[in-house]
Amino acid sequence: MLVAKTGKGTMINLSDKQWEAQILMQLRRKEAFYCPVCENPLDLKIGSIKVHHFAHQKNKTCSIETEPESEYHLNGKLQLYKWLQGQGVQSAKLEQYLPSISQRPDVLFKNRNKYTAVEYQCSVMPASLFSKRTSQYKKAGINEMWILGGKNTARLSSHTFRISPFQWLFARAGEDPLDPPFIPTYCSKVQAFLLIEHLIPFSKQVFFSIPRYLPLNQTAISDLQSPKTHSIKSHLSKWIHLIKSHRLKPAVHLQREMILLQKELYEKKQTPLSHLPAEAFLPIKTSYLFDSRICLWQTKILLFIDQIQTHTVFTLEEVTREIRADPSTKVRDLTHLKHLTIGAPILEYLEALSFMGMLQRVNKNKYVKQKEITWQSKPADLLKRDELVMKLFTQYK
Numbered sequence: 001m002l003v004a005k006t007g008k009g010t011m012i013n014l015s016d017k018q019w020e021a022q023i024l025m026q027l028r029r030k031e032a033f034y035c036p037v038c039e040n041p042l043d044l045k046i047g048s049i050k051v052h053h054f055a056h057q058k059n060k061t062c063s064i065e066t067e068p069e070s071e072y073h074l075n076g077k078l079q080l081y082k083w084l085q086g087q088g089v090q091s092a093k094l095e096q097y098l099p100s101i102s103q104r105p106d107v108l109f110k111n112r113n114k115y116t117a118v119e120y121q122c123s124v125m126p127a128s129l130f131s132k133r134t135s136q137y138k139k140a141g142i143n144e145m146w147i148l149g150g151k152n153t154a155r156l157s158s159h160t161f162r163i164s165p166f167q168w169l170f171a172r173a174g175e176d177p178l179d180p181p182f183i184p185t186y187c188s189k190v191q192a193f194l195l196i197e198h199l200i201p202f203s204k205q206v207f208f209s210i211p212r213y214l215p216l217n218q219t220a221i222s223d224l225q226s227p228k229t230h231s232i233k234s235h236l237s238k239w240i241h242l243i244k245s246h247r248l249k250p251a252v253h254l255q256r257e258m259i260l261l262q263k264e265l266y267e268k269k270q271t272p273l274s275h276l277p278a279e280a281f282l283p284i285k286t287s288y289l290f291d292s293r294i295c296l297w298q299t300k301i302l303l304f305i306d307q308i309q310t311h312t313v314f315t316l317e318e319v320t321r322e323i324r325a326d327p328s329t330k331v332r333d334l335t336h337l338k339h340l341t342i343g344a345p346i347l348e349y350l351e352a353l354s355f356m357g358m359l360q361r362v363n364k365n366k367y368v369k370q371k372e373i374t375w376q377s378k379p380a381d382l383l384k385r386d387e388l389v390m391k392l393f394t395q396y397k
């Protein structure tokens with residue numbers, strides 16, 4: 001913590017000025033410090049390496065604090081606070097305790113007469129606590145801005161991240177909920193944000209992203225509030241690479257739903273998972289609605305279309321009902337995002353298939369099957385077809 005109450009009841013903020021260690025040592029001899037939240041005594045830690053800070057005494061638990069603060073977190077909180085002060089906001093307060101909702105955000109700022117609580121989270125916390133805090137801010141009419149500690153992110157390649165269910169809690173929708181969401185992360189070591197934008201899950205935890213690196217001093221608040229809209233067109237090779245890995249390096253441990261899909265595919269189409277049609281890997285922008293591999297829900301739709309005669313009409317509702325009834329297709333937890341239903345990705349998918357000539361839309365939400373699906377291809381042809389289909393797809397979106 002960087003703010004404490006003295007015995008006289010005044011507040012002392014260690015970020016206010018450049019405190020000399022000498023001065024703080026004198027102060028420590030004269031004064032006692034207390035937690036503004038739980039009133040328990042605090043120790044003043046004068047750091048030569050770590051930033052000066054207050055800490056609860058051992059075996060004194062605070063009513064809202066759950067763990068000791070790391071240097072990484074303390075530094076980040078301080079940097080974000082100073083950055084906000086320089087953003088021309090009406091006010092920015094460090095560790096302001098809000099008794100009515102028993103919360104103490106890292107920074108609380110007021111901009112255009114609206115309060116926003118910044119929570120810089122560098123350690124894993126229970127999802128229930130996350131939801132509780134979020135709903136309490138909402139109740140108080142305060143926007144919440146959760147920023148994930150950059151050191152906690154698992155970047156697998158330039159365009160892929162492993163996103164755990166905990167990290168997914170940080171996902172935010174942009175202005176348009178039909179655009180892919182993003183996760184704001186901040187690293188206090190390099191003093192920069194990494195905005196993990198345009199998130200499209202490839203598997204349950206491996207997400208494709210078009211990330212954006214923003215040094216703190218070049219970032220505006222609005223960058224964190226609404227992400228940049230990207231087109232996947234100029235990043236297509238990275239997406240195709242994911243499909244290629246799926247084809248050439250089959251997973252050793254398949255999830256139960258994938259084992260079932262493998263079985264179904266073999267029975268119905270004599271096709272292994274590695275030979276799925278390219279159309280089972282379309283980077284649909286609202287794919288995040290599904291908590292499953294992208295090829296799983298798309299193959300399920302392809303199998304539905306497959307059993308329909310060509311030139312027969314079917315509706316979006318029929319497909320949605322079928323997918324909903326399928327126990328393998330799971331819906332992602334979206335409590336903190338704007339509420340879309342899986343009708344959104346399914347509609348986007350059917351529209352893409354129509355653009356590509358497999359279907360034809362005849363009416364609002366009504367489609368006619370135009371062509372049979374190609375299930376069997378030689379491995380070399382598959383890879384060529386992936387390129388063709390993905391290029392065609394980007395002409396659509």
Ligand SMILES: [Zn+2]
Pocket residue numbers: 035036037038039040056061062063064065
């Ligand atoms: Zn306390």
